[in-house]
Amino acid sequence: MVANPWQNVKKVVVVGLGVTGLSVVNYLLRKQNNFEIRVIDTRENVPGRERLSSSVPLHNGSFNLDWLLNADLVVTNPGIALATPEIQQVLASGIPVVGDIELFAWDNDKPVIAITGSNGKSTVTDWTGQALSAAGLDVAVGGNIGVPALDLLQHQADIYVLELSSFQLETTSSLKSKVAVFLNLSEDHMDRYRSMDDYRNAKLRIFDNADVRIVNADDIATYPLKDSSYLEFSLDKKTDFAVTTQDDVEFFTLQGKKVLSTSEISLVGRHNVSNCLVVLALLHSVGVDIERALPVIKSYSGLTHRCQVVLDNGGIKWVNDSKATNLASTKAALTGLRMEGKLFLLVGGVSKGADFSELAPILKNLNVQLCCFGQDGDAFMSLHPSAKRFESINEIIHWISGQMKRGDVVMLSPACASFDQFKNFMARGDEFTELARSLDS
Structure with a gap:
């Protein structure tokens, strides 16, 4: 939890409504700090408009620079690029621009598992959540999947599992995680980023303030830029978390200890062997009794319509x-x-x-x-x-x-x-x- 981040905040402008923007507005209203809250959405037809509190003014169809430049804090939807000229003017004026994950970080004091990557992050997030629950923890899962992070705070969970997109990470600097993983990197969102390096750098922000960092030894792009400690997972190399073979049987191996054979999981495809290895690595890294979670790890049937x-x-x-x-x-x-x-x-x-x-x-x-x-x-x-x-x-x-x-x-x-x-x-x-x-x- 960040020390008193709201100290000088009276006027808050939320940019972009929809599911995330509504969760931000409702979170601010729940705080009962008497904020002056305003919402800007550049779309003419604003999704979620009918669910917006009548006490919150909405400007739609364009940006409102007057509102933006008179704010104490601007909270942007992940779909709004920081490179947007109006947002650049806000930053140049010294007004903080954050996203919903940063607000979550300001208020949260429970352990967090943070997951990003170009592919597989939704499956890993959902699978990890179900495994933690089977191990006896009260777990809340959300972020870029399912429930917005700020809505999760209403549920006083033992642990939070967050899927985080590069867009969300761009506006996040205070999130402390018990363990963070960067699954893989492949070309995506090139309409948003100037280069693959920019896209990668946004994702690497997940390792800031992480107690344990997990990288993909089969994808060098997932390694942190700064000199920092990390653990590795791999399907092909001998790493901290690996797939090993003994007597023609493949096993998931966590820091030298065989846990279960790869043939015992229900999901098909080599990418899901990798996903399962990461789930086991995350559970291991937060000290969960994996034995209690194994039945769910084996029977997990995947997200709807995804293998x-x-x-x-x-x-x-x-x-x-x-x-x-x-x-x-x-x-x-x-x-x-x-x-x-x-x-x-x-x-x-x-x-x-x-x-x-x-x-x-x-x-x-x-x-x-x-x-x-x-x-x-x-x-x-x-x-x-x-x-x-x-x-x-x-x-x-x-x-x-x-x-x-x-x-x-x-x-x-x-x-x-x-x-x-x-x-x-x-x-x-x-x-x-x-x-x-x-x-x-």
Whole structure:
């Protein structure tokens, strides 16, 4: 908790409403400090406007420089870049500009697990939260996933697990964490950052004030710039947290101690082996009894529509990865995928002109039946000799229903958008799940 950060704050301007902005306003109102609160949102149609307290003035459609330059504190939504000219004028005037995570840091005195990265952070955050709860802790999970951080403060948890985006970290300087992890870095948000270095530097802020820093030994970009201590995780190297093999069995190993075999987790895909390793590393770093958490770590089925095991029927796993709307997501789901039997892979939809040839070498090494559907299903037909064309997911499921055997995996990881046949990727995943369950009934 930061010492008396509110001492000279009377006028607060919140920039950007929506879910985060509303959580900031409601938090300020709960503090009962008689702040003069104002909200600016540059959109004409402001999301959440109907839920904004009538006591709080709203300026919409543009910035209001008069409000901004007369504030004692400006709290920006993560979607507002610090490079925005109006925000730059505020900073040049010496007015502090912070985000909701900084406000959380000012008030919180409980342990925090902080998680960032380009990919996998939502899964790691959710999985860690469920494992901590299974270990007997009262845990609150949020930040860039689910519940805004300031809303979590209403729940007096034993520990907070926060997913943090680079946008949130830009405006955060006081967050103390028990352990922080930087999972990986890949090109993203280049419309916001001038370079990959800028993007990386924003993410590296997660290590400021962290008691324990965990980096990815397979991704040098995750290492802190400053000389500081850190622990490493890796799928391939001998590190603090690693995957090791003994008698042809792979184990998660925490600082030399084998914990469980990688085959015991429910989630599929090599990226989820890595995610699980990080979850175990985080639990280990905060001193949690991992034995109590193991049942949940093993049975965790994933976030909805993200490599989510929706059914395990007679040893046949059904995996909903409908959120894989591009090539990179499907590649991640397939890379290092292991199963005893055959993979029935459902791909197709709206390709947005993508070239899927990079999937061919991955599919070549898999025992796969490629099932292509939707508007651009033909774009996948040349990728594997097994490829078969269908009109719909429904048609595929009925065709494969009599062929599946124990050890097989049925995976919807389309590598395409869904709007040729569905309202969105969620509706696509829901239909796949319903069809899977209808076969089980």
